[in-house]
Amino acid sequence: MRKTILLLLVGLFIFGCERAFFEDEPTDTYVSNFEVFWSEFDRNYSFFELKNIDWDSLYDVYRPLAELAVNDDQFFQVLARLSLELKDGHVNVVSPYGVSTYDFANGEKPVGAENVKSHLFSVKQVGGSIEYAELIRQNVGYIHIKTFGGDIGDYEKxxxxxxxxKKEDGIIIDVRSNGGGSTTKSQTVASRFADKERLYLKVKYKNGPGHSDFTDWDERTVSPEGPFQYKKPVVVLTDKKTYSASExxxxxxxxFPQVTIVGDTTGGGSGNPILRELPNGWTFRLSSWIAADPDNNTYEGIGLFPDVVVLNKSQNPLDDTDYALLEAMKVFDNQ
Known part of the structure; x- marks a missing residue:
């Protein structure tokens, strides 16, 4: 009965692609805002079944807390705590009192940029998204892709x-701490290394009120593009902060046959977030699809495993050695 009533409540609203617009804005109370928040997730969130989340039970826990909230900050804490139950880096609540964000990397600190640059010379910047250089010790190039957001022109370069x-014997591509951005931009870069058209990603979109209502799988392929294809050895460096479009x-x-993945497991964030707005003006994001590899293996909350595992940790807290980069260099020694 509760879900039926809440679905009727959601039916009063008309939502656009990026934000919600209300025909008849409901009374702006903590409870009414909570109901909209819970109902939007109930209808549109993609991972309830995959993650075995009992959303109805969480309603029973958190709605009474919304009723007890006496100020905006307390109400924000209710929504933040509820959103964190999903353990999803693509889910957050944005308010004047803070932003709720799930730490999918479990507090792991990325390798400092200066540690990497000590191995490089002739570093060049491409916009705010990419830098490239040559390794000091080897005839190997280095490309650091900081994000797949920003200007598409950066990636077309x-x-x-x-x-x-091209004179180098191979290239290291570093996407550690790359939190994602645009699929189009990540595919633009990957296409320059493709040997042929390959299926690499499947997605299915949430498309109905039931937790199991999805479209059929939509297949994504990557094909050779650009003036030439890079066929020399390539190492891609990953860590737990490699997330979303970078995954x-x-x-x-x-x-691709010339590529080796080195480092830690990626973050496991595949949700394709959509943006919604509450009656009180706060915004929130929620994951709207399920993604899988060509063999239908989902990686949400799991991540992608490297070919060569390097956890980049040391028993000595003062040791800032970039062990993943050193391991990547060994790949070229064995060519």
């Missing part, structure tokens, strides 16, 4: 970068 590094990049790259 991958051809110029590969041309500049899609890894999904594509690991299919």
């Amino acid at each position: 991958i051809d110029d970068i590969l041309e500049a590094l 899609e990049f890894v999904l594509a790259m690991r299919l």
Whole structure:
């Protein structure tokens, strides 16, 4: 009965692609805002069954807390705690009192940029998204892709970068701490290394009120593009902060015969978030699809495993050695 009533409540609203617009804005109370929040997730969130989450039980826990909230900060804490129950880095609540964010990396600190740069010379920047250089100790190029957000022009310059590094014996592509961005941009880079058209990703969208209501699988392929294909050895560096669109990049790259993935397991964030707005003006995101590799293996909350595992940790807290980078260098020694 509760779910039926809440679905009727959601039916009063009309939502656009990026934010919600209300025909008849409900009374702006903590309870009414909670009902909209819970109902939006109930209808549109994609991972309830995959993660075995009992959303009705969480309603019973958190709605009374919304009723007890006496100020905005307390109400924000209710929504934040509820959102964190999903253990999803694509889910957050944005308010004047803070932003709820799930730490999918479990507090792991990324390798410092200066530690990497001590191995490089002639570092060049491409916009705010990419930098490239040569290794000091080896005839190997290095490309650091900081994000797959930003200007598409940065990623279209991958051809110029590969041309500049063509004399090297191979390339290391570092996507550690890359939190994602656009699938189009990650695919643009990956296409320069493709040997042929390959299926690398499947997605199915949430498309109905039931927790099991999805479209059929939509298949995504990556094909050779650009003036030439890079066929020399490539190592892709990953860690637990490699997330979202950068994981899609890894999904594509690991299919190519000249590529080796080195580092830690990726973050496991595949949700394709959509944005919604509460009656009180606060916004929130929720995951709207399920993604899988070509063999239908989902990686949400699990991540993608590297070919060569390097946890990049040391017993000595003062040891800032970049062990993953050193392991990547060994790959070229064995070529």
